[in-house]
Amino acid sequence: MTARVWKFDDDINTDDILPGKYAPFMVGEDRFHTFAFAHLRPEFAREVKPGDLLVFGKNAGLGSSREYAPEALKKLGIRATIAKSYARIFFRNLVNLGIVPFVSEEVVDALADGDEVLLDLEAGRLYRGNEVFTLTPPPAFLLEALKAGSMLEYVKRHGRFPAE
Amino acid sequence: MSLTTNRQPPGAGRPQTLAEKILSRKAGRPVFPGELVVVEVDHAMTIDSIVPTVIARLEYLGKDPFDPRRVSLVFDHVAPPANVNVANAQKQGREWARRTGVNFFEVGRGVCHQVLVEEGIAKPGMLIVGSDSHSTTYGALAAFGTGMGATDIALAIATGKTWLKVPESVKVVMRGRPRPGVFAKDAALEMVGRLGADGATYMAVEIHLEDGAEEAFGLSERMTLANLTMEAGAKAGLVVPSGEILERYPVPEWLYPDPNARYAKTLEIDLTELTPRLSVPFYVDNVHPAAAFAGTEVDFVFIGTCTNGRIEDLRAAAEVLKGKRIADGVRMLVVPASSEVLKQAMEEGVLQTLIEAGATIGTPGCGPCMGRHMGVAADGERVVSTANRNFRGRMGSASAEVYLASPRTAALAALTGRIPGEEENP
Numbered sequence: 324m325t326a327r328v329w330k331f332d333d334d335i336n337t338d339d340i341l342p343g344k345y346a347p348f349m350v351g352e353d354r355f356h357t358f359a360f361a362h363l364r365p366e367f368a369r370e371v372k373p374g375d376l377l378v379f380g381k382n383a384g385l386g387s388s389r390e391y392a393p394e395a396l397k398k399l400g401i402r403a404t405i406a407k408s409y410a411r412i413f414f415r416n417l418v419n420l421g422i423v424p425f426v427s428e429e430v431v432d433a434l435a436d437g438d439e440v441l442l443d444l445e446a447g448r449l450y451r452g453n454e455v456f457t458l459t460p461p462p463a464f465l466l467e468a469l470k471a472g473s474m475l476e477y478v479k480r481h482g483r484f485p486a487e
Numbered sequence: 488m489s490l491t492t493n494r495q496p497p498g499a500g501r502p503q504t505l506a507e508k509i510l511s512r513k514a515g516r517p518v519f520p521g522e523l524v525v526v527e528v529d530h531a532m533t534i535d536s537i538v539p540t541v542i543a544r545l546e547y548l549g550k551d552p553f554d555p556r557r558v559s560l561v562f563d564h565v566a567p568p569a570n571v572n573v574a575n576a577q578k579q580g581r582e583w584a585r586r587t588g589v590n591f592f593e594v595g596r597g598v599c600h601q602v603l604v605e606e607g608i609a610k611p612g613m614l615i616v617g618s619d620s621h622s623t624t625y626g627a628l629a630a631f632g633t634g635m636g637a638t639d640i641a642l643a644i645a646t647g648k649t650w651l652k653v654p655e656s657v658k659v660v661m662r663g664r665p666r667p668g669v670f671a672k673d674a675a676l677e678m679v680g681r682l683g684a685d686g687a688t689y690m691a692v693e694i695h696l697e698d699g700a701e702e703a704f705g706l707s708e709r710m711t712l713a714n715l716t717m718e719a720g721a722k723a724g725l726v727v728p729s730g731e732i733l734e735r736y737p738v739p740e741w742l743y744p745d746p747n748a749r750y751a752k753t754l755e756i757d758l759t760e761l762t763p764r765l766s767v768p769f770y771v772d773n774v775h776p777a778a779a780f781a782g783t784e785v786d787f788v789f790i791g792t793c794t795n796g797r798i799e800d801l802r803a804a805a806e807v808l809k810g811k812r813i814a815d816g817v818r819m820l821v822v823p824a825s826s827e828v829l830k831q832a833m834e835e836g837v838l839q840t841l842i843e844a845g846a847t848i849g850t851p852g853c854g855p856c857m858g859r860h861m862g863v864a865a866d867g868e869r870v871v872s873t874a875n876r877n878f879r880g881r882m883g884s885a886s887a888e889v890y891l892a893s894p895r896t897a898a899l900a901a902l903t904g905r906i907p908g909e910e911e912n913p
Contacts, residue, residue, distance in 0.1 A: 382688065484642075
């Protein structure tokens, strides 16, 4: 099944991804995700489909530590992101929730908003028509956590962090 | 530096930065940038807006706090609660705190970082993780404070540990005494402007105050500096202990960077030349001389937050507004960073000055910083705020504009209804 690419600029902050006034403890656990990108791309939460791919420029997810920003994306069915670079808390939050954070300048530059792609998460391969892009898997420590489903799952299962 | 000689340093002979020193102590072995460590945390902090998720994660793990004395819960992000959802979330947090025995600070006590410093929970050399990105603030007293999301904080509360990659450090040297009317906020904005919003991502910022700056910037000012390092993407923002910090805290003798420590880059800021700064929407690193925007009309002025809601900040605003009235058509909200700040401002007459000038006083806490309550901005409105973020929609409407400035610049804007020029704000 193909996925749609949703491409965003550099320096997308977590207020862009989920404005503070739509935090789950403000509007309820059941509907906060419907406000994802409410200011920046109001159509996003309505039109995004499970498995779609989010693509960011550099410094993705800067700002607030709010985990409910990536959690809104997870609730909408996002399983992977590609960025030129990530802000550190957002990157950790993605791993903790089990969203795979790929890093690639080249692939980000090659992709356009609205592209139809096929992502093989396990193999780290992305297909667009006849083109194939290779994505470097996250570092071993994080990959171990992601293979368990998320860092939370890993610690639940093993009672410790990977590499501990 | 005599304090770092005649002993076995954490680096086992290899020079280290302040961040490397702290993480080496925690790891029990010398560690250097790039290494992944799983280390004990000295304190884990969470807040009203995040605690429901933290509780859910702990329930999923089937865990209670590893050591409740090393956990704090502060109600500050929407305090008092603005609606029933928030009130219910706080009720749930309150009950969890009572059951588990973690340190608990009610609505009105203040902003989490201010509270942990006032309560003496944050101490030099500690590793503190908080579910608020501005946990870098603890670096004011040379504690490695770092922000994380709800799951990371829940894992730290459950296990007493966290994982970190030992960061490289950026050295920021601030020299001299700033001129009257120029404050730590101006220096902090200058730093963020020059580093850029990702200039210190994954890194620690290590701030050296020299040639008078160590005396000019006390605990309050250092909290402003360490707080804003987050806006350059920093993992921690550590101010090398000196001045007021040495008077207020026992500082361990190992808690200094070694003279030949390695830095990813160095930034020098001459405080004697600095003028009032302004961070212009919609990026914190979009920093300009405030005078470049002189005359820009303002609808709302907000003084407060973990960045600039302390007594020194309220005094600076009161000095501008003493015996005067804010401009017609301008609203001014002052939210003290804590109940202690509120009390002191009352005792000193600072509150009376501000109220007589036309300001409204809010409950100690985060106030409208993240656009949830207590004075959000309307469509197209222009705000001058002493907070730390001016992202699109940050304070309410997506078309409102937030300009970040020092309390003095903000108070001047309230007085005239315009961003002040060079003559009023040299």
